[in-house]
Amino acid sequence: xxxxxxxxxxxxxxxxxxxxxxxxxxxxxxxxxAGIYEIEMxxxxxxxxxxxxxxxxxxxQVGGASGFCVPRKRFSETHIGYQGGLKxxxxxxxxxxxxxxxxxxxxxxxxxxxxxFEEESCGQCTPCRVGCQQLRKGIEAIKRGEKxxxxxxxxxxxSETMNLTAKxxxxxxxANSFSSIVENFREEMIY
Amino acid sequence: xSEKMINLVIDGNKTSVPEGTTLLEAAKAENVKVPTxxxxxxxxxxxxxxxxxxxxxxWRVLPAACASPAMExxxxxxxxxxxxxxGRTSWASWYPSIPASAPPxxxxxxANFRTWPRNIISTTRSTSxx
Numbered sequence: 001x002x003x004x005x006x007x008x009x010x011x012x013x014x015x016x017x018x019x020x021x022x023x024x025x026x027x028x029x030x031x032x033x034a035g036i037y038e039i040e041m042x043x044x045x046x047x048x049x050x051x052x053x054x055x056x057x058x059x060x061q062v063g064g065a066s067g068f069c070v071p072r073k074r075f076s077e078t079h080i081g082y083q084g085g086l087k088x089x090x091x092x093x094x095x096x097x098x099x100x101x102x103x104x105x106x107x108x109x110x111x112x113x114x115x116x117f118e119e120e121s122c123g124q125c126t127p128c129r130v131g132c133q134q135l136r137k138g139i140e141a142i143k144r145g146e147k148x149x150x151x152x153x154x155x156x157x158x159s160e161t162m163n164l165t166a167k168x169x170x171x172x173x174x175a176n177s178f179s180s181i182v183e184n185f186r187e188e189m190i191y
Numbered sequence: 192x193s194e195k196m197i198n199l200v201i202d203g204n205k206t207s208v209p210e211g212t213t214l215l216e217a218a219k220a221e222n223v224k225v226p227t228x229x230x231x232x233x234x235x236x237x238x239x240x241x242x243x244x245x246x247x248x249x250w251r252v253l254p255a256a257c258a259s260p261a262m263e264x265x266x267x268x269x270x271x272x273x274x275x276x277x278g279r280t281s282w283a284s285w286y287p288s289i290p291a292s293a294p295p296x297x298x299x300x301x302a303n304f305r306t307w308p309r310n311i312i313s314t315t316r317s318t319s320x321x
Contacts, residue, residue, distance in 0.1 A: 165241045
């Protein structure tokens with residue numbers, strides 16, 4: 001750890017205002033050098049992808065399945081850090097960074113997340129229990145052509161409802177990945 | 192021993208309730224109807240069906256009235272625009288346990304959402320479908 005080597009003073013001077021120091025990140029996905037890295041806070045995703053990507057990154061999932069998916073066009077304005085105090089768009093993260101390159105279907109990625117949430121949902125509160133199932137069934141129906149693409153808007157509203165009414169953080173955070181993937185990769189959900 | 196009283200505002204009406212009172216009980220005392228489904232006075236508090244969610248000023252999420260104790264200075268809305276936003280109404284249409292006899296959620300969404308739980312309870316006398 002950096003702080004052990006350089007001491008608190010210098011550590012604090014690192015990073016940016018509001019998000020000082022560094023943090024451990026788990027880098028996985030389409031990267032030639034997956035592993036655990038210590039990265040200075042405030043780094044933009046563009047620099048991150050230059051460092052760790054395979055040159056073809058189309059999206060980065062910041063914060064795992066409960067986090068946000070950032071598309072390529074927003075790499076340069078997205079900073080990794082604690083929320084607030086950063087210029088542009090900043091994302092807090094527990095340290096999980098998943099890189100997807102253009103060979104990946106974001107529909108499959110989202111489907112995988114929803115499978116995970118459906119499995120993990122304890123089933124106590126209704127928004128999460130019903131919502132996770134309905135979101136998964138919903139995107140499957142759209143993919144099969146049984147539902148119109150407008151149905152995605154209903155699903156987005158449902159995810160917003162889950163975010164507001166679910167009992168715990170699991171149900172509340174489903175909307176993060178769902179809305180960020182659906183809004184940025186809408187065409188991949190439909191075709 | 193005098194009980195500590197908590198001051199709060201429900202739908203614009205100032206009220207005062209003993210410490211430990213839930214928002215649902217406080218609303219009931221104010222004659223504000225909040226729909227419930229899994230709540231029953233004789234059962235322990237579950238807060239699972241989320242039908243009784245209300246809006247509290249300054250809170251990011253909508254807490255379940257049956258499971259949230261009243262706190263000093265709370266400003267509670269039981270039928271706010273945020274509560275009645277499209278998201279909440281679509282939830283009613285998602286509800287898998289909604290009986291066929293209930294009105295379709297598309298007709299007058301906000302009104303339906305607020306009335307159907309009470310309809311279910313009065314017709315089936317069942318409070319444990321969720």
